[in-house]
Amino acid sequence: MMPAEEFNELGQLEPVDLFTNVYAKSVYLGGSMAWIRNIAVNFDKFEEGVDDLMFTAYADIIYAPSIVVDDIVYSQKDNLGKRDVSTTATYSVSPLRIQNFGFRIGMDGRFNRTLGWAYGAEIGYRPGIEGRMFYAMLKVSFPVYGTNLDYSVEAFGK
Numbered sequence: 482m483m484p485a486e487e488f489n490e491l492g493q494l495e496p497v498d499l500f501t502n503v504y505a506k507s508v509y510l511g512g513s514m515a516w517i518r519n520i521a522v523n524f525d526k527f528e529e530g531v532d533d534l535m536f537t538a539y540a541d542i543i544y545a546p547s548i549v550v551d552d553i554v555y556s557q558k559d560n561l562g563k564r565d566v567s568t569t570a571t572y573s574v575s576p577l578r579i580q581n582f583g584f585r586i587g588m589d590g591r592f593n594r595t596l597g598w599a600y601g602a603e604i605g606y607r608p609g610i611e612g613r614m615f616y617a618m619l620k621v622s623f624p625v626y627g628t629n630l631d632y633s634v635e636a637f638g639k
Contacts, residue, residue, distance in 0.1 A: 483572065487558045501574060503609050504549040511541030511585075519593075535591040543583040545608035550574045578611040587618075597624050 587603030
């Protein structure tokens, strides 16, 4: 029987947290659509008009024909927090239900003219142990090796 608590190295009781490994081989089928607007107009005696955005939306269906979950191996600890390998037990994870299908949907946006930054969001449902696969991600990023080169071209002579 697996204990709910065990002793740590300081002799204090702490909850037992179990973990295992999940191995999955997956195939993705999906698509994306990208929109690029990159317009900069400089008017004499007026502020320049800038409209730049690189936006990508994507969606994928995920199928994992092979998902392997390792059994849980537990070695009991003594009162000083040391593992006793003579009391090692293996617990089967075969009662766990596996979900082979999943999906993800997301978007990325980038601005490259003045500051050079990007944003993104993604939600999904990964193949794996049923009931434990939902995830959500938000991101904001700034380029490390970015540049703001001046590619201005004068349309008419002054």
